[in-house]
Amino acid sequence: MTREALRLQEAQDRTAHWRRWGPYLAERQWGTVREDYSPYGTAWEFFPHDHARSRAYRWGEDGIAGITDNHGRLCLALALWNGRDPILKERLFGLTGSEGNHGEDVKEYYFYLDSTPTHSYMKYLYKYPQAEFPYGTLVAENRRRDRHAPEFELIDTGAFDEDRYFDVVVEYAKAAPDDILVRVTATNRGPEAAELQLLPTLWYRNTWTWDGSDRPTLSAGGDTGAHAVIAGAHASLGARWLYCEGAPELLFAENDTNGQRLFGLANARPYVKDSINDYVVAGRTDAVNPEQSG
Structure with a gap:
């Protein structure tokens, strides 16, 4: 009998x-019926991609190359940044039914x-372009085309010209x-050196906002010498640890909606869901929790 x-x-x-x-872990939670509370069932418009980095989900989570437990409580996935994108690459991008000339369609490889x-x-x-990811171009060109025209794909934008992309393998x-x-x-497939920041991300699905359950915690758990450690505590999962090889910088935020950005409402707590995005992309050093917990 084999080990498997x-x-x-x-x-x-x-x-x-x-x-x-x-x-x-879902590849895409935004724009789905799972998160739709609109009065007329307009799921694509109710929770668009632009909200995903800032708005806490209720019924699931999403990420790239991610895993989670069988109840979707604790998630681990990979975020990336090439130094050019306007946002972290944390989840797959695609077109909604009204944006694609052939309907809903993911635009990633x-x-x-x-x-x-x-x-x-x-x-x-995952294949990640070194050029700025063409979010706006993909939406605009596919909207321009009618249903008789071919779809406008990511490779058609020139994002992979001269093999200027990264092959990112997660095992x-x-x-x-x-x-x-x-x-x-x-692996850099391009002809020249290029920037790539890798951000393995560990987080708990937000249940506390909806059912009043205890808020789990993640915090810096010390340094073993060979590893930086993140310690997690959850009411049903118990204690969990993530050991990070070397001495990476640890960034902490909360999985809470940024109501200020989305709805013009004051946030009840600082260091909201898109805080790590703001730290990395916008260089806002005050965006993440200096106490190294979240």
Whole structure:
């Protein structure tokens, strides 16, 4: 019997919860019926992509190459920045039904390369342009075309000309049901050196806003010498730790809606959902929590 067959048997017998963590994180939560509270069912307009970085979801989360537990409580995904985009690349972008000349359509290049049945090993590839991601061009050109014309794709914008892009591979390997190694490998396919910032992101789904449950916490958990540590505490998941190789800068914010940006309302707490975006992209050093907790 192979090791994966043994894991499957243990999962079936409920002696080891090998399927607790897996690729259950949505690629896109914005613009879906899951988050639609509009009076006329206009899900695409009620929660657009422009809101996603600033607005807390209720029923799920999203991310690139992400994993979460089987109840969607704690999530891990990869954010990226090429030094040119107006926002962090935290989730997949696409066109809504009214924007695409052939309807709803994702405008990214990503590939699920491998996964065992228990998700003891997973591999994912994302292709990230080094040029500024053409959000506006994709929307404008596809809106201009009628349904008889071909779709205007990301590669048609010139974003991948001269192979100026990164191949970003994310791998997950489980030593035990709750012991997971994450490896991120970025390869510059272009002819010259180019900037790429990698931001593995750990966060809890916001349940406290909706049901009054206790707010979980993430905080800097000390330095082992070889690793920086983030410690998490959750009422049902218990204590969890993320060990980061080397000495990366740790950034902390809250998974709360930025009401000031979206609705002109004062925020009840500082360091809201888009704070890390503002720190990295806009250079706002006061955007993240100096106490290193969130």
